Amino acid sequence: MKHFDKSDMEKKESFKMLLLNEENELIKVSDISEGDEIFCNIDAKKMFEEIFANNANAIIICHNHCSKNLTPSHNDNIQTKHIQSVCDFFDIRFLGHLIINLGGYYFMYPYSEE
Template sequence: MKVSEIQVSYSNQGDKRITVNNSETVFEIALAHWDKNIIEFQEEVKLMLLNRANVILGIYDLSKGGVASCSVDLKIILSIALKGNASSIVLLHNHPSGKLLPSESDKILTKKLKEACEIVDLVLLDHLIITKESYYSFADNGIF
């Protein structure tokens, strides 16, 4: 009797390893990985994976939604982080409206994700809401 095989793959395709020291660096890197034609049109969620030294392992495109919302599954976030052998993560999403303040659902998601990460020994470093011009950092604003 055969069962499915689970495979985990990681490929470092970048020559330069980038260390994250602040939210501005996260924003600049995230913006470079965002389709500039989509950022004001459709909400997207991405996940930045980092090692213990806050070196970026990669960015995963997690979800695409509509103009006002996007589906986010905590189990998928955790599975990606664990498969990628990340020590910490940063959740990233855009607001096509251009408004940077977090919604109530953004706050609830961040709180749940922080709690879930603690259970599996991951650190949620930050959650950034981004636009073409700027960003909102949950960590910088003391949300968690």
């Protein structure tokens, strides 16, 4: 939570990415994009520039929901699947998608084709 501005968490969505090394140790927390109170458009180009520039081997993506509802939206599910597929293509481990608000969190595990 320290990487999110608590005073803004109920006003706008922010999207961040945790960059990890081979041992899943944190390299960096990257600010990817900000939106309004109901939507945050993910800048995929900026995401992958950050991954490659920092030689990350794995990522966890994270954004906040301004509402008290932590349930992933339809758009959250679509974007998560898309990011995971691009990570798979570049052999980057996608470890999940964390959705937070001031009251808690929800962790979306990577999708499996099985």
